[in-house]
Amino acid sequence: MSLLGKAALAMWWDMAPPMRPEFQDWHSHEHYPERMAIPGFLRGTRWGSATGGEGIFQIYELQGRETLTSAAYLARLNAPSPWSTRMMPHHRNMVRSQCDVLESFGSGVAGNALTVRLSPAPGQGDELRASLKALCRELAMRPGLSGAHLLRHETPDIGQTTEQKIRGSSDQVADWVLLACGYDGAALDQLAATDLSAGALVRRGAAAGAVHGQYCLLHSATPADVS
Numbered sequence: 302m303s304l305l306g307k308a309a310l311a312m313w314w315d316m317a318p319p320m321r322p323e324f325q326d327w328h329s330h331e332h333y334p335e336r337m338a339i340p341g342f343l344r345g346t347r348w349g350s351a352t353g354g355e356g357i358f359q360i361y362e363l364q365g366r367e368t369l370t371s372a373a374y375l376a377r378l379n380a381p382s383p384w385s386t387r388m389m390p391h392h393r394n395m396v397r398s399q400c401d402v403l404e405s406f407g408s409g410v411a412g413n414a415l416t417v418r419l420s421p422a423p424g425q426g427d428e429l430r431a432s433l434k435a436l437c438r439e440l441a442m443r444p445g446l447s448g449a450h451l452l453r454h455e456t457p458d459i460g461q462t463t464e465q466k467i468r469g470s471s472d473q474v475a476d477w478v479l480l481a482c483g484y485d486g487a488a489l490d491q492l493a494a495t496d497l498s499a500g501a502l503v504r505r506g507a508a509a510g511a512v513h514g515q516y517c518l519l520h521s522a523t524p525a526d527v528s
Contacts, residue, residue, distance in 0.1 A: 303405045303406060303407050303408055303409050303441075303448055303450070304362050304402050304405040304409045304450050305343035305344050305362040305409065305523075306341075306343045306362050306363045306364045306365065306402070307363075307364070307365050307366070307401065307402055308362075308363040308364070308365050308366040308368065308369070308399075308400060308401055308402060309360055309361060309362055309363060309400045309402055309452050310360065310361040310363060310369060310397070310398070310399055310400070311358075311359075311360050311397075311398045311400055311416075311452060311475065311478050311480075312357075312358070312359045312360075312395065312396065312397045312398070313356065313357065313358050313359075313394075313395070313396040313416070313418075313475075313514065314356075314357050314392040314393060314394055314395045314396070315354075315355040315356055315357070315392075315393040315394045316355055316357050316391060316392065316393070317355060317391065317393075318355065320388075320391045323388070324388060324391065325519070325520075327384050327385070327388050328347060328520070329347075329520050329522075331382065331384055331385070332385065333345055333520070333522050333527050334527040334528070335377060335382070335385075336361065336377070337522060337523065337524040337526075337527050337528070338524070338528070339368070339371070339373045339374050339377065340364075340368070340371065340373055341363050341364040341365065341367070341368030341371060341374075342361055342362075342363060342364075342368065342524065343361075343362045343363060343364060343523065343524070344361070344362040344409070344410075344521065344522065344523045345359070345360070345361045345362075345521065345522055346359070346360050346362075346409070346410050346518070346520070346521040346522075347359045347518075347519045347520045347521070348414050348516030348517060348518055348519055349516060349517055349519050350514070350515075350516060350517075351413065351486060351515040351516050351517045352515065355393075356514060356516070358414065358416055358514060358516045360480070362409065366399065366400075366401055366455065366457070369399045369457050370457045370458070370459055375459065375462070378462035378463060378464050378465075379462050379463045379464075380463065381463060381464050381467065385464070386467060389464055389467040389468050390467060390468060390469060392468055394473075395468060395470070395472045395473065396418065396472065396473040396474065396475055397472040397473070397474065398418075398452065398454040398474055398475045398476075398478055399454060399455065399456070399457055400452035400453055400454050400455070400478060401452065401453050401455060402450065402451075402452055403430060403434075403451045403452060403453050404430075404433070404434045404437050404438075404449075404450065404451040405437075405448075405450040405451075406437050406438050406440070406441035406448060406449055406450070407440075407441030407442070407446070407447050407448030407449060407482070408441075408447040408448040408482060409448055409450065409482065410482065410518070410521050411447045411448065411482035411483050411484055411518065412483075412484055412486075412517065412518045413482065413483050413484065413485070413486045413489050413515070413516070413517060413518070414480060414481070414482050414483075414489075414515070414516045414517075414518070415480070415481040415482075415483075415489040415492060415493055415497070415513065415514070415515050415516075416478060416479070416480055416513070416514045416515075416516070417478070417479040417480075417481075417493075417497055417502070417511055417512070417513055418475035418476075418477075418478055418511065418512040418514075419475075419476065419477050419478075419479065419502055419507045419508070419510075419511040419512075420476040420477060420507065420508045420510075421476075421477065421506055421507060421508065422503070422506055422507060422508045423508075425506035425507070426506075428505070428506040429477075429505055429506035429507055430451070432505040432506060433451050433479060433505065434451065436449070436496060436505075437449035437450065437451055437479070437481075440481055440492070440496075443488070443492075444485075444488065445483050445484065445485030445487065445488025445489070446481060446482065446483035446484075446485075446488055446489070446492070447482050447483050447484060448480075448481070448482040448483075449479070449480070449481045449482070450479070450480045450481075450482075451477065451478070451479055451480075452477065452478040452479075452480070453476070453477050453478075454474055454475060454476055454477070454478075456474070475512075479497065481497070486515070486517075489515055490515070493513050493515065497513070499511055
């Protein structure tokens with residue numbers, strides 16, 4: 302398994318350009334050290350929109366999904382710092398998926414990333430997983446790419462946290478996430494238009510309505526990097 306651990310927290314949100322400099326400062330110099338100090342957090346990686354838009358994609362690689370319901374993590378979610386409290390309302394259109402890692406091949410960090418948020422069509426979950434597992438294995442060795450990973454959300458049994466209340470709206474969820482990483486953005490462009498296009502995903506067993514996003518690496522850190 303190339304992603305560190307057996308679970309992941311995958312998040313997407315929009316950050317307005319005037320807030321981007323302070324957000325990057327806070328996220329790298331306060332938020333990452335805070336999160337990486339929580340037992341079970343193994344690596345955090347942040348990407349920004351490859352097209353110059355407001356989108357941010359963040360993934361935390363976790364020892365296991367129990368990390369997301371641990372006392373240490375919930376304590377941080379329910380007692381954000383003053384700086385975090387100021388920044389939370391600027392995380393707009395939040396999608397937050399707390400996931401098991403179903404499949405993982407190749408490298409988990411690269412300069413470019415393609416994310417696909419999708420759901421299986423009714424009765425097609427096993428077929429879709431088998432198809433995407435085979436594809437991920439092949440993609441990890443495709444020219445221009447370096448890794449491909451399949452995640453599935455499972456809702457934890459916890460209440461709304463203080464951070465969620467500060468953001469002021471309910472977080473959305475991606476049922477399944479396919480993450481492809483690479484060193485050539487054009488290769489990811491082609492992937493989004495061919496093997497992972499909307500039509501191709503439906504033929505593999507996905508429901509219509511998959512959401513694609515392409516991102517460039519901003520910052521990646523492990524606990525040792527920020528301790």
